[in-house]
Amino acid sequence: MKHPVDVHVGKRIRHRRWMVGMTQQQLAEKVGIKFQQIQKYETGMNRVSASRLWDISETLGVPISFFFEGIRESEGAEGEKGQTIPGDILADKEALDLIRSYYKIPENQRRRLFDLARVLSDAA
Numbered sequence: 001m002k003h004p005v006d007v008h009v010g011k012r013i014r015h016r017r018w019m020v021g022m023t024q025q026q027l028a029e030k031v032g033i034k035f036q037q038i039q040k041y042e043t044g045m046n047r048v049s050a051s052r053l054w055d056i057s058e059t060l061g062v063p064i065s066f067f068f069e070g071i072r073e074s075e076g077a078e079g080e081k082g083q084t085i086p087g088d089i090l091a092d093k094e095a096l097d098l099i100r101s102y103y104k105i106p107e108n109q110r111r112r113l114f115d116l117a118r119v120l121s122d123a124a
Contacts, residue, residue: 007044014042
């Protein structure tokens with residue numbers, strides 16, 4: 001039986017791996033395991049040991065705490081203005097595509113796009 005924490009950590013591994021544009025095979029090679037093990041981690045089928053999570057966090061460029069963010073939010077969280085946002089917004093492929101594209105934009109243009117998005121969301 002899958003433990004909810006293992007499932008959550010696995011999802012966060014998958015999302016971060018996808019965000020940096022890395023395949024399961026590439027991550028597995030950098031961590032020194034088979035890609036099937038990465039698949040099992042990402043589905044929550046296998047629990048990630050502390051040392052392996054350390055290696056994965058180093059490879060993906062995030063602190064270990066990244067994998068536990070949002071663990072207490074089951075249905076959703078309150079946004080800045082009281083809007084409910086999905087607890088697992090990164091499960092939405094469109095949201096992931098948008099974030100990935102956003103970070104490919106040069107920083108000065110990205111800032112302007114961010115400001116525009118804020119204005120548009122306030123007007124909605």
